[in-house]
Amino acid sequence: MNLRAVWAIYRMEMARAFRTVLQSIVSPVISTSLYFVVFGSAIGSRITEIDGISYGAFIVPGLIMLSLLTQSISNASFAIYFPKFVGSIYELLSAPVSYLEIVIAYVGGAATKSIILGLIILATASLFVPLSIQHPFWMVAFLVLTAVTFSLFGFIIGIWAKSFEQLQLVPLLIITPLTFLGGSFYSINMLPGIWRTVTLFNPVVYLISGFRWSFFGKSDVSVGISLGMTVVFLLVCIAIVAWIFRTGYRLRN
Amino acid sequence: MPSILSISGVSKTYATGFTALKEANLDIQRGEIFALLGPNGAGKTTLISIVCGIVNRSSGTVTVDGHDISKDYRAARSLIGLVPQELTIDAFETVWATVNYSRGLFGKPANHAFVEKVLRDLSLWDKKDAKAITLSGGMKRRLMIAKALSHEPRILFLDEPTAGVDVELRQDMWTMVRRLREDGVTIILTTHYIEEAEAMADRVGVINRGEIILVENKAELMRKLGRKRLLLELRNPLTAIPEAFSRYALELSPDGGQLTYTYDNQAERPGVASLIRDLEAGGIQFRDIDTQNSSLEEIFVNLVRREP
Numbered sequence: 001m002n003l004r005a006v007w008a009i010y011r012m013e014m015a016r017a018f019r020t021v022l023q024s025i026v027s028p029v030i031s032t033s034l035y036f037v038v039f040g041s042a043i044g045s046r047i048t049e050i051d052g053i054s055y056g057a058f059i060v061p062g063l064i065m066l067s068l069l070t071q072s073i074s075n076a077s078f079a080i081y082f083p084k085f086v087g088s089i090y091e092l093l094s095a096p097v098s099y100l101e102i103v104i105a106y107v108g109g110a111a112t113k114s115i116i117l118g119l120i121i122l123a124t125a126s127l128f129v130p131l132s133i134q135h136p137f138w139m140v141a142f143l144v145l146t147a148v149t150f151s152l153f154g155f156i157i158g159i160w161a162k163s164f165e166q167l168q169l170v171p172l173l174i175i176t177p178l179t180f181l182g183g184s185f186y187s188i189n190m191l192p193g194i195w196r197t198v199t200l201f202n203p204v205v206y207l208i209s210g211f212r213w214s215f216f217g218k219s220d221v222s223v224g225i226s227l228g229m230t231v232v233f234l235l236v237c238i239a240i241v242a243w244i245f246r247t248g249y250r251l252r253n
Numbered sequence: 254m255p256s257i258l259s260i261s262g263v264s265k266t267y268a269t270g271f272t273a274l275k276e277a278n279l280d281i282q283r284g285e286i287f288a289l290l291g292p293n294g295a296g297k298t299t300l301i302s303i304v305c306g307i308v309n310r311s312s313g314t315v316t317v318d319g320h321d322i323s324k325d326y327r328a329a330r331s332l333i334g335l336v337p338q339e340l341t342i343d344a345f346e347t348v349w350a351t352v353n354y355s356r357g358l359f360g361k362p363a364n365h366a367f368v369e370k371v372l373r374d375l376s377l378w379d380k381k382d383a384k385a386i387t388l389s390g391g392m393k394r395r396l397m398i399a400k401a402l403s404h405e406p407r408i409l410f411l412d413e414p415t416a417g418v419d420v421e422l423r424q425d426m427w428t429m430v431r432r433l434r435e436d437g438v439t440i441i442l443t444t445h446y447i448e449e450a451e452a453m454a455d456r457v458g459v460i461n462r463g464e465i466i467l468v469e470n471k472a473e474l475m476r477k478l479g480r481k482r483l484l485l486e487l488r489n490p491l492t493a494i495p496e497a498f499s500r501y502a503l504e505l506s507p508d509g510g511q512l513t514y515t516y517d518n519q520a521e522r523p524g525v526a527s528l529i530r531d532l533e534a535g536g537i538q539f540r541d542i543d544t545q546n547s548s549l550e551e552i553f554v555n556l557v558r559r560e561p
Contacts, residue, residue, distance in 0.1 A: 002327070008357025012350070087341030088526040091400065094305040094335050096327035198506065250307045 006105045013079055015110030024075075025117060028067050034119045036128045039185055043165035051218045054132055056129035061123065061212040062184030065146065067220040068118045069204070070177055072147050073171050076154030081167050084158070089251075094134050099245035103155065110151035111144070118143055131215070138223075139214035145230050148206050152237035159250050178204045190221045203233055255319070256280035257439050258304065263313030265299050265463075273299040275311070275463045281408075286430065286440045288471075288512050289452035291460035297393050297443045298338060298461070301410050305335045317408065331359055334406030338413040340393045344386035348377055348396055351385060359404035373401050374429065391422045399431070409433060411442040413451060427453060442504060447553055461557050474552065483514040483525055485532070486541035497535055501528055512539075 017024045040056040047055045083089040092102065125131060133139050161167040182204030186191070188196055199205055209224025213219035219226065244251070258281035265274040274296045281287050291297050302308040304315055306326060315322045316331035326331055342402060344352060352368050372378045375395040380388060394414070401409060411430070415423045430440055430453060444450055450457060450471075457474055459467040469472070490509035504513040532539070 002330070002360045004360050004362065005358045008354050011357075012354050014347070015350065016345070086343065087337075087339050088306075088343050090302075090307050090335065090337050090341060091355060093307045094330060094333065096330040096360055097358065098327075108553065 002101055005070050005095060006108075009092075009102070009105035010109045010112075014112065016073075017109075017113045025112060028071060028117055029120055029124055030251060032063055032067060032102075032124055033128075035059070036125065038053055038098050040128060041170075043185075046048075050190070051216070053216050053218070054129065056148060057131055057216075058187075058212075059185050060122070060129065061133060061192045061215050062182075062208050063142075063175055064118045065183050065204070065211055066179045066209045067121055068114050068143065068146055068148050069175055070171055071114040071117050072150035072153035073157065073175060075113050076107060076159035077152040077167055078154075079106050079110055080155055080158035081161050081164075084251075087216065092129055093251065101185045101243075102245075103152070105150060107151040107155055110154060111147040112152065114147045117145070132174075133215050139211070142207070142211045142226075142228055142230070145213070145227075145234065148173065149230060149234040149237060152234070156187040156237060156240050158243065159244055162250075169214050175204075178202050179208075183208050183220060203229055206230065216220075255283075257283040257318050259314075259316045260300070260304065261299070261314045263315060264306065264311045265296075265303060266311045271416075274303070274310075274524040277460075277463075278470060279458060279465055281439060281441060282456070284434065284437050284439055285455040286442070286453050287435055287456050287458065288454035289441065289443045289458045289460060290447060290450060291443070292557055295460045296463040297460055298412055299463075301335070301412055301441070305410065306330055312516050331387065331404065332407045334401035334409045336401045336409070336411050336414055338416065340342070340390065340397065341553055342385040342393060342396060342400075347382055347383055347384055348372065348388075349381040351396070352399050355400040356403040361404045362366060367405070368403060371402050374432075375399050376391075376425070378410050389428070389483070391418055394418055394422065398426070404432075406438065408439045408441065411440065413443055415444060415446055422525050423449075459553060459556050469557060480515055480546075480551070482545040483516070483528070484543040484545065485512040485514070485541075486510065487512060488538040490541045493536070495535060495537075498531065503532075513539075534550075 036056070036059075037057055043055070049055065050058045080089075083092060122131075157167065157170050161169075181199065182202050183199070188199050188205060188209075191199060205219060206226040206229035210218040210223055210230065212228070213223050241250070258278040258279075260277055263274055263277045264272070266272045277296070277300060281301075289297050289300070299308060303310045304317070304322065306322060306329075315329075317332050320326075320329040320332075320470070332556065343383065346354070349372075350369070352367075353363065356368060357552075372381055375397050375398060377392065377399055380392060388396060390509065397446045398414075414426055418426070427449070430442075434440060442453070444449070454471050457467075457469060457471050458465055487510055491505060491512075492509055493505050494505050494512070501514055504515075505511070506513070514525070516525065
């Protein structure tokens, strides 16, 4: 295992995050604060409680997940797309590093950044609403699992994309709608029957539901299913990445 | 001595159906400077990219110091440094960070003293804290070389290293190449400046339309395929070459004042001495005489043109 290479890539990726601290950290924190103002205060004044949880607190896990998903994808997709775009990927491909090492380094870097961001949003949220975490271990487990899974997904998008437009396409057209419709701001039990069934096909529902359970001990779907769905998505992403590297898809061809 | 790089039956057909390499065979000797010449699109960069692991080959085998580039890619790649044709650097990194990154990527432990030496040798030390984006084109080229040398490779690929580079940097670069060779580094370069290959290389390979059409010791190549020209400045211009000289296939300049006789070691054509004797006997007097050797460039152009 070329651990020095993994460390070199990881450190470079983290350095990039700190170099663009405004874009990486500050802007998501500001947008989260805005969500609190708009949803927490304006709408929260009309919806006081969901499942016995104050609306302001109820949306916190969803908001963290929203940022975690989008940031994991954008961090990882940009990290691998940018060297492809400027051509500096030649160095990575000609280095004595295995595919596994490349994935660990890039996905690790992207996931670390989004986890830090998730924790910052959590800290920001605690300034607006009183929060307690009933299952801290599972909270961290969902946070890490989701960050890693969606960083892998972002990595796939970064390799697949041939233009900046394509890079934005999946997060913009698929992930953001799925997150908004995945119960970030409401309980899916509030939906009419048919829409509740439709929503169950949205994988993000399981992530948010499981994550919310770790905070409040209450969830829309059972925690076991949430965890299972997240792991399934992780395995699907791993399988796709393995295929990409085995065939050299859009990297060595 | 076994070759340090062995390319055997390597072909590459891209997904578009374009065949960039056809059954390429090439052995590079340890410690030599090898110049790979070929017109644009001949397959030079594809060949280099396959050896370095950037492009998958369609068939064939490549070994680097005995290590197969697929089965034993770590050992093979750690011996190779690559300076690609394009200036492709992460623009927002500093010189110091990016060179140390390259060293780490190739699995070498941090060695700031060595990286400092590389940067000093390439006149980049003053710029170590500058971001790549602020460097001039020449400085970026030096940075690419520094990155390639950061992990102490035993084989250095220079793909068009002097394209768009000023005279000073070109000379610096060739000094560096000679110094690396003295340290035992094998150097494989592609260049459009054939006079550079002529000045630097021990051996020359010519690639055209994906096929390596010739590999030869440079001096031997010049001897075998090089031509000599005898230029005769005539005292009295001629309107046409007399019939008696047809066996020499002479060329007359448009003004009739100069005769050119092209000859080589291989051709079974009459020699210079007999031509001069015949000219004197035929009453054609000349006031000056000069000979020219054909350059590697002419040899190269002739070779490539000869291909169907």
